[in-house]
Amino acid sequence: MTERPDRHPEPAPPAPRPGGIAARALGARPVPDYLVRLNPEQRLAVETTEGPVLVLAGAGTGKTRVLTTRIAHLLATGRAYPSQILAVTFTNKAAREMRHRIGDLIGPSVEGMAWLGTFHSIGVRILRRHAELVGLKSNFTVLDADDAVRLMKQLIQAEGIDEKRWPGKQLALLIDGWKNRGLTPKDVPPGEGGAFAGGKGVKLYTAYQERLKVLNACDFGDLLLETIRLFRENPDVLAEYQQRFQYMLVDEYQDTNVAQYLWLRLLAQGRRNICCVGDDDQSIYGWRGAEVDNILRFEKDFPGAVVIRLERNYRSTSHILGAASHLITHNEGRLGKTLFTDIADPEAAKVQVASSWDSEEEARAIGEEIEALQRQGHSLDEMAILVRASFQMRSFEERFIQLGLSYRVIGGPRFYERAEIRDALAYLRVVMQPADDLAFERIVNTPRRGIGETTIRLLHDHARARRIPMMAAAEELVQTSEIGAKARTALRDLVAAFARWRGRLDAVKHTELAEIILDESGYTEMWQQDRSADAPGRLDNLKELIRSMEEFESLEGFLEHIALVMDRDSADTTEAVSIMTLHSAKGLEFETVFLPGWEEGLFPSQRTLDESGRAGLEEERRLAYVGITRAKRRALIWFASNRRIHGLWQSTVPSRFLDELPEKHVDVVEQTSSYGGYNVGGIGNYGASRFDRADPFSNTYSTPGWQRAQKNRAASADKPTARPTMRVIEGELVAKSTGSASAYAIGERVFHQKFGYGTVSAIEGNKLTVDFTTGPKKVVDSFVTRG
DNA sequence: GCGGCTGGGCTTTTT
DNA sequence: GCCCAGCCGC
Numbered sequence: 071m072t073e074r075p076d077r078h079p080e081p082a083p084p085a086p087r088p089g090g091i092a093a094r095a096l097g098a099r100p101v102p103d104y105l106v107r108l109n110p111e112q113r114l115a116v117e118t119t120e121g122p123v124l125v126l127a128g129a130g131t132g133k134t135r136v137l138t139t140r141i142a143h144l145l146a147t148g149r150a151y152p153s154q155i156l157a158v159t160f161t162n163k164a165a166r167e168m169r170h171r172i173g174d175l176i177g178p179s180v181e182g183m184a185w186l187g188t189f190h191s192i193g194v195r196i197l198r199r200h201a202e203l204v205g206l207k208s209n210f211t212v213l214d215a216d217d218a219v220r221l222m223k224q225l226i227q228a229e230g231i232d233e234k235r236w237p238g239k240q241l242a243l244l245i246d247g248w249k250n251r252g253l254t255p256k257d258v259p260p261g262e263g264g265a266f267a268g269g270k271g272v273k274l275y276t277a278y279q280e281r282l283k284v285l286n287a288c289d290f291g292d293l294l295l296e297t298i299r300l301f302r303e304n305p306d307v308l309a310e311y312q313q314r315f316q317y318m319l320v321d322e323y324q325d326t327n328v329a330q331y332l333w334l335r336l337l338a339q340g341r342r343n344i345c346c347v348g349d350d351d352q353s354i355y356g357w358r359g360a361e362v363d364n365i366l367r368f369e370k371d372f373p374g375a376v377v378i379r380l381e382r383n384y385r386s387t388s389h390i391l392g393a394a395s396h397l398i399t400h401n402e403g404r405l406g407k408t409l410f411t412d413i414a415d416p417e418a419a420k421v422q423v424a425s426s427w428d429s430e431e432e433a434r435a436i437g438e439e440i441e442a443l444q445r446q447g448h449s450l451d452e453m454a455i456l457v458r459a460s461f462q463m464r465s466f467e468e469r470f471i472q473l474g475l476s477y478r479v480i481g482g483p484r485f486y487e488r489a490e491i492r493d494a495l496a497y498l499r500v501v502m503q504p505a506d507d508l509a510f511e512r513i514v515n516t517p518r519r520g521i522g523e524t525t526i527r528l529l530h531d532h533a534r535a536r537r538i539p540m541m542a543a544a545e546e547l548v549q550t551s552e553i554g555a556k557a558r559t560a561l562r563d564l565v566a567a568f569a570r571w572r573g574r575l576d577a578v579k580h581t582e583l584a585e586i587i588l589d590e591s592g593y594t595e596m597w598q599q600d601r602s603a604d605a606p607g608r609l610d611n612l613k614e615l616i617r618s619m620e621e622f623e624s625l626e627g628f629l630e631h632i633a634l635v636m637d638r639d640s641a642d643t644t645e646a647v648s649i650m651t652l653h654s655a656k657g658l659e660f661e662t663v664f665l666p667g668w669e670e671g672l673f674p675s676q677r678t679l680d681e682s683g684r685a686g687l688e689e690e691r692r693l694a695y696v697g698i699t700r701a702k703r704r705a706l707i708w709f710a711s712n713r714r715i716h717g718l719w720q721s722t723v724p725s726r727f728l729d730e731l732p733e734k735h736v737d738v739v740e741q742t743s744s745y746g747g748y749n750v751g752g753i754g755n756y757g758a759s760r761f762d763r764a765d766p767f768s769n770t771y772s773t774p775g776w777q778r779a780q781k782n783r784a785a786s787a788d789k790p791t792a793r794p795t796m797r798v799i800e801g802e803l804v805a806k807s808t809g810s811a812s813a814y815a816i817g818e819r820v821f822h823q824k825f826g827y828g829t830v831s832a833i834e835g836n837k838l839t840v841d842f843t844t845g846p847k848k849v850v851d852s853f854v855t856r857g
Numbered sequence: 858g859c860g861g862c863t864g865g866g867c868t869t870t871t872t
Numbered sequence: 873g874c875c876c877a878g879c880c881g882c
Contacts (some may be wrong), residue, residue, distance in 0.1 A: 138863095190872045214872080234878090254868045288870045325871095338880035358870065461874095481870080515858090580868065635871065653869050675868060693869085716867060835862050862880080867873105 076537050091638070102141050102146060102177055108132075110757060114347075115378045116140045119149060121319070122338070122372035124365070128409045129394070129699035130385025130659065133347050137319055138168060140345060141183075142175035143471050144317055152182030156337070158189055160322050164657070165191075168321070179707075185315065191634050193293035196300070203304055204296045204758055208261040209503075210635045211287040216492070217508050218242055218289045225277050226644065229270060236843075245275050245308065249291030250297065250359030252329040255279060285507070294329040300765025323348030327359035333370065335419040342372065350405050351398050352696050354653060356689050357678070365404065383409045383772040385659055387418035390705050392735040400730050409699075421698065421705045423728060424739035426713040429667075436664050439706065440475060440647055443662060446615065449475065452661035453762035454648040456697050465667045470647070486632055490597065490608040494615055495632065497587050502625055505539035516542075517596035519560040525553055535852035536836070542566065551825075551847040567591065588612060639818040643833045652697045663701035666708040668694075668725035671715070685854050693729045701767050732755035783804075814838055819855040822847075844854040 105113055107213035111738060114138045115125045127133035141157060159165045165187050173180040175558070184191060194212060201208040213221070220247070220612075223238035244266055255276040266274065282288060301308040318338055319327070324347035326334070338344040346368060353362045363625065369375045379430055383391055392408045398404070426432040437534050440453055453467055464480060470477045485491060493516055499509035532542035532552075547553055571587050580585065589592045597605050622628040624642040624816040648660070667673055674690035698705050709724045814820065818830045818842060836851045 186872065193872095212872090295872075357868085357871075461868085484871095518859080520858070524858085651869060674866095677868060714873075858882105860882090862878105863878095865877090866876105867875090 073683055075636065077764055078175075078849050082701065085632055096160070102143075104142055108135070108139065109382055111378055111380050111382070112136050112139075115347075115380070117145060118376050118378070118778060120343060121145075122342055122368070122373055122375040123349040124372075124377045125345065125367045125380060126345055126365075126377065126405055126407055127349055127380040128383060129349065129352065129409045129696070130383040131380035131409070132382075132384060133349075133380065134171065135347075136166065136360045137321060138171040138175060140319065141172050145179065146516050148315040153177055154314060154316040155183060155185060155319070156192070156317070157186040157319045158192060158321065158334075159186075160188060160325055162188055162191070164188075188634075189333065190192070190290055190293045192558070193297045193333070194288075194634060196297050197288070197293060200300055200304070200307055204309065205283050206296075206301050207286050208289065209286070209504070211285070211506060211508075212506070213282075213289045214487075214633065215242065215290070216487075217287075220286075220508065221281060222274070222278060225274055226280065226505060228276065228617075228748065229277075231270065235785055236266060241271070242273055244271055244525045245278060246291055247359060248275065248293050249289075250327040250329055251334050252295065252327075254299070256297065285735060290693070291329070294333050298332050298336065301333075303828045308336060309340070309486040311337055316341055318344040320344070320348075322345040322706045324350050324353035324362055324365045325355050325360045326364050328361055328364075329359075329751065331361065331364045331405055340748050344372065349407075351401075351407065351692055352656060354689060354693050356655065356682070356685065360404075366403070381407050381409055385702055386411065387415050389418050389420045389735040390698060390701050390703075393421040393731050394695050396732040396735070397727060397730050398695045399696070401691055403688070419704055420735050420737040420850040421707065421731065422737050422739060423709075423731070426708060426710045427464045428710050429714065430469070432666050432708050432710045433635070436466070436666060436706075436708065437469045437473050437475060439664070441473065448661065450645045450647045452702075453664070454650065454655065454658070454660040454662070454700065455664045456650060456651055456700065457650050458667055458675060458693070460651060462672075466666075467491075467651055476644055476646040478648050480648050481654040483797060485611070485614075488611060490611055491615055493593065493630070494584070494588060494612055497591060497593065497630060498584060498625060500541065501575065501583075501587065502567065502629060504572070505542040507533070507540045509538050512559075513591075513593075514544075514564065516812065517592045519564065519592075520556050521560050521564075521754070522557070523556040528552055530853055532850060536850075540551070541568065546837070546850055548827050550823070550849050552849055552853060562809075564591075575625070580622070580628065583618055583625070584619060652693045655700050659700055659702055661702050662704040663697065664706050664708065665694075665697050666710075668707050668728055669713060669722040670710040671720075671722065673711065673725055674727070691727065691730075810843075814854070814856075818856065820856060822849060822854045825849070849855060 077187035091696055097309050105116065108116060109132075112132055112135065115123065116139045119140075125133070125136060126155055127136065137157070138276065141155060144155060145152060157165075157168065159168060169186055170181065172183070172186075187195075197204070197206070198208045198210070219238045222241045223233065226233055226236060226238055226241065234394070240434070248262075255272055258275065259270050262271070282292065315337055320334060320335070320339075325348070346365070348365050350362055350365050351832070353360055353365070356362065369377065386394075391411055396408055409703055436455065440450070443453065444450060456462075457463055457466075460481070467477065467479070473546055486495070493513055496506075497513040499506045500513070503509075511526065514526065527538050527542045529547065532547055533540045534545065536546075537547075537722075542745065544561050544565050546638045548558050548565060553561065567590060571583065571590075572744055574583055574586070597608050597612070598610075619625075619628050622631065673694070674687055678686035680686075698707075707728070709728070710722065712719055714720070814833065816829050816830050816833060819825050819827065820830060821839070822840065822842070825840070825842040825847055827845060828840040828847075830838050831841050831846060832839035837848055838851050838854065839846055839848050
């Protein structure tokens with residue numbers, strides 16, 4: 071698009087009034103060069119420092135530049151100290167990137183920006199300072215999604231609900247949805263509580279929240295929700311932060327959910343210096359609670375807000391912009407922007423649309439296209455394949471392995487989500503916090519020590535009856551006959567080992583201690599003995615974990631960091647094609663972008679259409695828009711006539727989005743050949759592709775690439791295996807059994823589930839010696855009833 | 858307590 | 873068609 075829409079941003083007060091006192095005081099100082107590099111709209115967005123500002127920044131219009139320059143400007147002009155600026159992003163990656171780029175502008179003083187981070191990391195920071203006001207202790211644990219599901223599973227069991235019909239994961243999704251909308255259990259609309267297990271949704275939500283408090287833990291949603299509650303119930307605390315945050319900046323505002331919106335609005339009500347940057351056309355997270363409405367109603371919430379549109383695109387050719395812009399006009403309810411570029415590029419290729427017979431041929435054709443580009447000297451790093459769903463990645467991986475083409479899959483489980491990392495962290499968590507039951511239960515039988523379900527249930531019951539953590543329960547039970555001899559010895563050794571490791575916390579460097587723990591626990595050995603293909607990779611990951619601990623002062627600092635901030639590692643420097651989902655491509659750019667799988671049902675996704683109707687379709691269309699606008703010079707769209715979905719081959723219909731592309735910016739690659747009675751489309755002749763399968767006698771699965779892929783897949787497919795449990799923090803205080811007297815008396819007749827009837831012959835704290843018919847046993851009083 | 862088998866179910870993903 | 877979880881048999 072080259073036509074410039076006749077739309078001008080509303081005038082805003084420029085910082086120092088020309089000729090005014092401030093301006094004179096500034097003297098004839100030249101415009102700083104960080105401002106000279108901006109276009110007029112960007113500069114307005116940077117210099118309109120006071121009052122609410124909404125920057126509608128289209129794809130590739132310099133959004134991050136505006137944000138970072140704005141911060142640099144606030145600091146350079148002395149409007150705020152680094153510690154008085156709140157800058158929120160959605161991902162750690164974005165936060166890091168921003169910190170880095172601000173650092174380039176202002177130098178080391180960027181270190182003072184204590185409040186640059188994700189919603190969650192800022193939330194946890196605020197919450198730790200005022201934890202007691204919301205019923206937590208400042209050392210509360212942040213549970214990740216996996217821990218939360220385990221907890222919910224347990225509550226579902228406790229309610230006697232059929233776990234198969236009502237899985238914990240589903241409840242987690244439901245509660246997460248409520249939290250995204252800022253709803254505490256009592257706020258959930260009456261109609262919605264029935265959504266789970268015949269009306270028990272809200273009850274379980276309530277129980278879950280209570281349990282979290284007992285565990286002194288928060289889940290991700292609470293980091294926002296509890297901060298909101300903190301602010302609402304403590305106006306003085308809110309006022310303190312409103313005062314502190316002289317200027318607020320929010321990135322990717324179109325992705326905020328209701329909870330984040332409420333959080334921001336509370337804070338912004340103070341100074342009202344809030345600048346939100348976003349693009350309604352790139353809102354693609356509605357399914358996880360993002361509210362485009364937040365961006366659409368900004369002007370209503372902040373009367374007098376200045377709205378600035380950034381429409382000058384610096385990224386893509388006019389064909390790419392034209393195609394994307396035209397496609398997105400099919401959406402209703404937009405704020406409306408039209409991207410344009412001044413860059414004249416007569417050589418630029420139109421957006422290419424091609425078809426293939428099936429997904430395998432699609433992969434072959436794209437593979438050849440990539441190799442052709444590579445031969446022309448294009449870097450693989452500048453090419454990406456963006457898919458709608460991750461199952462599409464497979465055919466590309468397989469093909470690229472055959473070709474020996476190096477690729478990189480972006481996304482998937484993060485480093486700290488891998489089983490071996492979570493296990494190692496669980497050991498460290500228990501050392502730091504013996505009362506961390508979730509961590510304790512995770513590793514109590516990893517590696518296998520013969521402590522099975524029966525023993526764990528005993529520990530569990532005892533812990534619950536005595537209101538103590540499981541570690542303390544273990545300490546007590548190993549002194550009794552409650553547990554079988556084998557398990558008892560194993561458990562006693564484990565408890566002793568933890569006491570030993572804890573004793574060395576101050577004496578040994580934390581990285582060394584971690585190594586000692588992993589060795590002495592037998593955890594490292596477990597993987598050394600494992601002969602499966604991915605075991606070496608896991609050992610590498612463990613080494614990497616220790617290495618990453620080096621950057622931290624202490625174990626404590628490291629653990630706090632890893633729960634919230636640790637990203638997947640990607641020290642991979644070899645040149646490679648990127649394969650990722652459209653969602654994870656947001657914010658990135660490549661010279662060449664391949665967009666396969668544009669078929670009805672897949673893209674737009676049938677499920678989205680079924681679940682969300684027109685709104686869903688529009689979100690899918692925005693996803694298409696995001697995909698096309700990732701391309702700087704070449705965008706190639708593909709669709710297959712046949713695709714295997716859920717194992718079944720289905721013939722498919724081209725995506726409706728194809729017909730929504732403007733003819734003048736698109737080249738349709740006509741079907742060029744046909745083989746054996748069916749059409750084989752594609753760029754050039756890929757017809758032979760169906761016959762160029764690997765020799766059936768050669769084992770393509772033994773190539774190093776394949777093995778690597780298998781290894782990665784196996785590692786990434788890993789789900790933690792430990793079972794759910796609970797944790798009782800205050801129990802720590804009563805963990806020593808000698809403190810409480812038993813309710814039983816010598817000579818009293820008691821009943822025990824396992825040993826039957828007996829007579830109490832001795833009492834030591836809460837431990838009883840009981841003469842059963844099978845002989846005298848030491849048992850804990852919580853295991854017997856009066857008989 | 859652990860390994861092997863069977864059946865259900867299957868987008869997108871951050872913190 | 874494939875993967876994971878949960879169940880069953882040793």
